[in-house]
Amino acid sequence: MTRYLFVLLLIFSASLPAATIDDVTRRGSLRCGVSTGLAGFALKNAQGKWQGFDVDMCRAVAAAVLGDAEKVEFVPLKSDERIPALASGKVDVLARNTTWTLSRDLDMGISFAATVYYDGQGFMVARASGKRSALELDGARICVQKGSTSEINVRGYFSVNRMKYTAVMADSPGEALQAFMEGRCDAITSDHSQLYALRSTTPRPADYRVLPEVISQEPLSLAVREGDDRWRKVVQWTVFNMINAEYLGVDQRNVQRVMENARRPETLKLLGLHQDVGRGVGLKPGWSGRIIQQVGNYGEIFDRNLGKGSGLGIGRGLNALWNDGGLMYAPPVR
Incomplete structure (x- = not known):
């Protein structure tokens, strides 16, 4: 009986679709759905390169999974195209000013991973x-x-x-x-x-x-296809660790020094240096540190695209860290 069940499990697992992280790794690039053009969020510059807050979120995921923030294929999507494109597999992750709502979460074949901007x-x-x-x-x-x-x-x-x-x-x-x-x-x-x-x-x-x-209430969130929990966790913890990095004072300027001198388990886990953290979903050691090195922490991404370092000049407001009067709060690194 036990052997029979084992064979059934093998057949069932073989029929499951490949996990998205495996597809992305095999392809060597992340397909990310973005706006067709919205200043501060996703827009091509004069040199034809995509830039913006949503663009950097895509690059952060690529840095975590592929080790290179530039390995992203940006797929511009109109508003009515975005959810069907994600649900059908045209893109691996959606970073396109998409509000997390009841109907979208329960009825449209997608799953929200993390809120990246509290809007209204x-x-x-x-x-x-x-x-x-x-x-x-x-x-x-x-x-x-x-x-x-x-x-x-x-x-x-x-x-x-x-x-x-x-x-x-x-x-x-x-x-x-x-x-x-x-x-x-x-x-x-x-x-x-x-x-x-x-x-x-x-x-x-x-x-x-x-x-x-x-x-x-418009919590703009990253979304993935429903049913791939490994991939949802990858995208989710990419965002969480950028928020935690800002809270712990780790940024692009000091991350290399912190990585070289880290001894505390919390810091090792934050930077993806703890051998066991992330292995279960397919991430390699150093994955979180690469996000900070190549893209930055949450505050850096916000400031250069939307805040004081950008042409938009949006205040942090609800998007400030939880200890500074905002809603940006991530589960702890432990």
Whole structure:
């Protein structure tokens, strides 16, 4: 009986699809789904090289798995293409401003690995308007993307606050921005991150103000195909260790020195130097240290793409570490 069960297990395991980490390793490159072009998150520079926050998340995974952050094939995806592309295997991981929601997590054949940016819908106005709060928008004309959750959220916000507004519909964020700049509406609404990105594309970004109110929950997260727990853990702990590295003060400038002198088990595990950590999912010793060496910790990635070192100038806000008033919190390295 025992031998019979063993044979059945062998047949069953042989019929299972190969783990994604094995496919990526065999291929020698990571296929990562990103936006077709969003400043600060995923956009080609003048030399044709992809750069941005989401791009660096892809590179971090490649550094962990393949030892080289440049071994990434970026696959630009439109909004309605992103989830089918991941579920069908066209990409290995999705890093494309995708909100972790109930229906997406349970019904669409994908699994969310980790939240990398806590976002939320807001409003942008011209500084000349003098408005500093969304509560001052009673009676305003609001540019909003047609058929989006933004349309639903703005309706709810104005209703709850007993204010009136006129919706000016647009087919895309770009069209909404154009209508706003032409004076056809008094404010534009979208996710805060997208508002900052849109503002950065205007001739005079300083002429526009993103108002402080956040009217929805939009945890932007990395996603993988459902059913591959090994791969989910790889992507998840790539993010977790970048957050832990910032908390522990390990960055691109000092990581080599820390690696050479590390003795404490926690530090060895953080940097992927403990022989046993990661082996069970297919990662090789040093995997986490390579992430920090080649891409950086979470704070470095945020600052150079979205924060003080970028053209967007987004404050850390909810994306600050947990010990600095934010929500960025990772399981401990022990």
